[in-house]
Amino acid sequence: xxxxxxxxxxxxxxxxxxxxxxxxxxxxxxxxxxxxxxxxxxxxxxxxxxxxxxxxxxxxxxxxxxxxxxxxxxxxxxxxxxxxxxxxxxxxxxxxxxxxxxxxxxxxxxxxxxxxxxxxxxxxxxxxxxxxxxxxxxxxxxxxxxxxxxxxxxxxxxxxxxxxxxxxxxxxxxxxxxxxxxxxxxxxxxxxxxxxxxxxxxxxxxxxxxxxxxxxxxxxxxxxxxxxxxxxxxxxxxxxxxxxxxxxxxxxxxxxxxxxxxxxxxxxxxxxxxxxxxxxxxxxxxxxxxxxxxxxxxxxxxxxxxxxxxxxxxxxxxxxxxxxxxxxxxxxxxxxxxxxxxxx
Amino acid sequence: xxxxxxxxxxxxxxxxxxxxxxxxxxxxxxxxxxxxxxxxxxxxxxxxxxxxxxxxxxxxxxxxxxxxxxxxxxxxxxxxxxxxxxxxxxxxxxxxxxxxxxxxxxxxxxxxxxxxxxxxxxxxxxxxxxxxxxxxxxxxxxxxxxxxxxxxxxxxxxxxxxxxxxxxxxxxxxxxxxxxxxxxxxxxxxxxxxxxxxxxxxxxxxxxxxxxxxxxxxxxxxxxxxxxxxxxxxxxxxxxxxxxxxxxxxxxxxxxxxxxxxxxxxxxxxxxxxxxxxxxxx
Numbered sequence: 001x002x003x004x005x006x007x008x009x010x011x012x013x014x015x016x017x018x019x020x021x022x023x024x025x026x027x028x029x030x031x032x033x034x035x036x037x038x039x040x041x042x043x044x045x046x047x048x049x050x051x052x053x054x055x056x057x058x059x060x061x062x063x064x065x066x067x068x069x070x071x072x073x074x075x076x077x078x079x080x081x082x083x084x085x086x087x088x089x090x091x092x093x094x095x096x097x098x099x100x101x102x103x104x105x106x107x108x109x110x111x112x113x114x115x116x117x118x119x120x121x122x123x124x125x126x127x128x129x130x131x132x133x134x135x136x137x138x139x140x141x142x143x144x145x146x147x148x149x150x151x152x153x154x155x156x157x158x159x160x161x162x163x164x165x166x167x168x169x170x171x172x173x174x175x176x177x178x179x180x181x182x183x184x185x186x187x188x189x190x191x192x193x194x195x196x197x198x199x200x201x202x203x204x205x206x207x208x209x210x211x212x213x214x215x216x217x218x219x220x221x222x223x224x225x226x227x228x229x230x231x232x233x234x235x236x237x238x239x240x241x242x243x244x245x246x247x248x249x250x251x252x253x254x255x256x257x258x259x260x261x262x263x264x265x266x267x268x269x270x271x272x273x274x275x276x277x278x279x280x281x282x283x284x285x286x287x288x289x290x291x292x293x294x295x296x297x298x299x300x301x302x303x304x305x306x307x308x309x310x311x312x313x314x315x316x317x318x319x320x321x322x323x324x325x326x327x328x329x330x331x332x333x334x335x336x337x338x339x340x341x342x343x344x
Numbered sequence: 345x346x347x348x349x350x351x352x353x354x355x356x357x358x359x360x361x362x363x364x365x366x367x368x369x370x371x372x373x374x375x376x377x378x379x380x381x382x383x384x385x386x387x388x389x390x391x392x393x394x395x396x397x398x399x400x401x402x403x404x405x406x407x408x409x410x411x412x413x414x415x416x417x418x419x420x421x422x423x424x425x426x427x428x429x430x431x432x433x434x435x436x437x438x439x440x441x442x443x444x445x446x447x448x449x450x451x452x453x454x455x456x457x458x459x460x461x462x463x464x465x466x467x468x469x470x471x472x473x474x475x476x477x478x479x480x481x482x483x484x485x486x487x488x489x490x491x492x493x494x495x496x497x498x499x500x501x502x503x504x505x506x507x508x509x510x511x512x513x514x515x516x517x518x519x520x521x522x523x524x525x526x527x528x529x530x531x532x533x534x535x536x537x538x539x540x541x542x543x544x545x546x547x548x549x550x551x552x553x554x555x556x557x558x559x560x561x562x563x564x565x566x567x568x569x570x571x572x573x574x575x576x577x578x579x580x581x582x583x584x585x586x587x588x589x590x591x592x593x594x595x596x597x598x599x600x601x602x603x604x605x606x607x608x609x610x611x612x613x614x615x616x617x618x619x620x621x622x623x624x625x626x
Contacts, residue, residue: 044506047506047510048509048510049506049509068509068514068515069506069509069510070509070510070511070512070513070514070515072510073512074510075510075511076506076507076510077507078503078506078507079503080501080503082501082503082504082506082507084504084507084508084522084526085504085526086522086525086526086528095508095511095513095521096511096512096513099508099511099512099513099514099517100512143507143511144510144511147511147512153510
C-alpha cells in the first residue's frame with residue numbers, strides 16, 4: 001500500500017499543500033488533472049526526485065519520505081520512457097538488477113522471462129533508437145518490472161503517441177498490470193484516455209486533490225464544478241433545493257433522491273438522459289424541448305435540446321436519431337437517481 | 345533571375361572568399377621559409393626539447409583539466425549552486441580576455457599573499473618556473489573545457505538519471521554508467537578542445553613563466569633534465585623567440601608545426617563527433 005500523508009511541496013511559486021492519498025496494493029491508480037496542476041511534481045516527489053517541504057510518503061509500510069530514489073524500490077516510466085541510448089534493450093532491462101549486484105545467471109533468467117512475457121525477445125540485442133512507441137513502452141516496463149518494485153509510476157506514458165497507437169498502448173498497459181499485479185500509479189491529463197484503465201482516480205487541480213474515487217463515482221458523483229467539467233459532464237446548473245425538488249428556473253423543477261435545502265450545483269451526465277417516444281404516467285422529470293444541435297462524433301450522437309435550459313444528451317441509437325431528426329419538438333426524461341446534487 | 349538564386353550565389357561567393365583567404369593565410373607563409381630552414385630547425389636539440397615540453401605540459405594540463413573540470417561541469421549542469429551566474433560570467437571572461445592579461449593576473453596572484461606564503465611554506469616558487477607553464481595553460485584549458493563539458497551534460501536528458509536512480513543505481517554509478525556515456529561525444533570534444541588550447545597557449549605562459557632556453561643549466565631541476573625538457577620553451581614561445589631574434593624562417597617553420605598539430609586536432613575532433621553520432625544510431 002502507498003500512503004501519502006499531508007504532503008506539501010513547493011516548486012518556485014507553485015505550491016501543493018496537504019496532499020493525502022491511499023493506493024491499495026495491486027491497484028491501477030490514476031492521478032489526473034489539467035496541465036500545470038502539479039501531478040508530475042507529485043509523482044517526482046513520490047519517486048524521490050524532489051524533496052517535499054513536509055508530510056510523509058509510505059511505500060509498503062516503510063516511511064520513504066527522505067530516502068533517495070535508489071532506496072525506495074519503485075519503478076518509474078517518464079513521458080518519453082527515457083530508455084538509455086547508450087545501451088541495448090537487454091542492457092536496459094538488466095540495469096536495475098546489475099545495480100543490485102544480482103548474479104549473472106539470475107539476470108539472464110529475468111531478462112528472458114520478461115522479454116518473452118512482453119514479446120520483446122527479438123529486440124534484446126538492438127539499441128533503443130528506432131524502436132516504435134509500443135516497443136519502447138514494453139521495454140521500459142520490462143526494465144521497471146525486472147527489479148520487482150513495490151509500485152510503478154507512469155508519467156503520461158501515452159502523451160507522445162498518436163491516437164491509434166494510444167488505444168493499443170492503453171490496452172497493453174492494462175493487460176500487463178493485470179498479469180504482473182504490481183501497483184501502478186499513472187499520471188494523465190486526459191480523462192477519456194484513462195477512464196477505462198483505472199481502478200480508482202484522484203483528480204488534481206491547482207496543487208490540491210479535488211476527489212479520489214472510482215471512475216463511476218467521479219463521473220456520476222463529482223464533488224465540485226471542476227471535477228464535473230474535467231470529466232466532461234455537459235449538464236451543470238445552479239439551482240435551489242427544497243426537500244427533494246430542485247428549482248433551476250421558474251419552469252424547470254427537477255425531482256431528485258436527495259433531500260436538503262439551500263443553493264446547490266447539479267450535474268447530470270449526458271449518457272443518462274433519455275429521449276421519450278411515448279409518455280407514460282410513471283415517468284417524472286419529463287420535459288418538452290426543441291432540438292437545437294445534433295452532431296455525430298466517434299459513433300456517438302450528441303443532441304442539444306432546449307427545454308428552457310440547454311440540455312445535452314448522448315445516444316448511440318441511430319434509428320432513434322433518424323426518427324426524431326425531423327421533429328422539432330421532443331420529450332426527454334432525466335432519471336431522478338442520476339441527478340448529482342452538490343451543496344454550494 | 346530570381347532573388348533566391350542571387351542570394352545563394354552571394355552566399356557561395358562569400359564562403360569561397362573565406363576559404364581562399366584562410367588557405368592563403370597559411371600558404372603565403374611558405375614563401376618566407378625553405379626546406380633548408382626546416383631541416384636546420386629539426387637538427388636543433390632545443391626544438392625537439394620544445395616539442396617534448398609542449399606535448400608533456402599540454403597532456404598534463406589536459407589530464408588535470410579532465411579530473412577537475414568534468415566533475416565541476418557536471419555539478420554546474422545539475423545542481424543549483426549559489427552564484428552559478430557569476431561562475432558562468434567568470435569562465436566566459438577567461439575565454440574572451442587577452443591571454444596575456446590572464447598571465448599578468450597569475451603573476452600578481454602568485455607573487456603576493458596568501459599564495460606566496462603557501463609557496464614559502466612548501467619551499468617552492470611557481471612564477472617563472474616550469475610548473476607555471478601548466479598552471480597558465482590550465483586556466484585557459486579549463487575555461488574552454490568546462491564550457492564544452494557543461495554543454496555536453498546539459499544535453500543529457502536528466503530523466504535518464506532519474507530512471508537509473510529509481511532502478512536502484514546510486515548517483516555515482518548513474519554518472520559513470522548513464523550520464524558520462526550519453527555525453528561522451530561532447531566530453532571527448534571538450535578534451536580535444538582543452539588539449540588544443542593548452543598546446544597553443546602563448547600570452548599567459550610568456551608572462552607567467554617567461555622563457556627557459558637561455559637560462560643557465562643550474563636553474564633546472566633534475567626532473568627537467570631527466571625528462572629532457574630543460575632549456576626549452578613551449579612551441580608558441582619558441583616561435584616568438586625565433587622571430588624576436590630575427591630568425592623569421594625558423595619562426596615560420598615552428599608556426600607550420602603548430603598549424604599541422606592544430607589541424608590534426610580539429611580533424612580528430614570532427615572525427616570523434618561524427619563517430620559518436622554514428623554509434624548512437626545503431
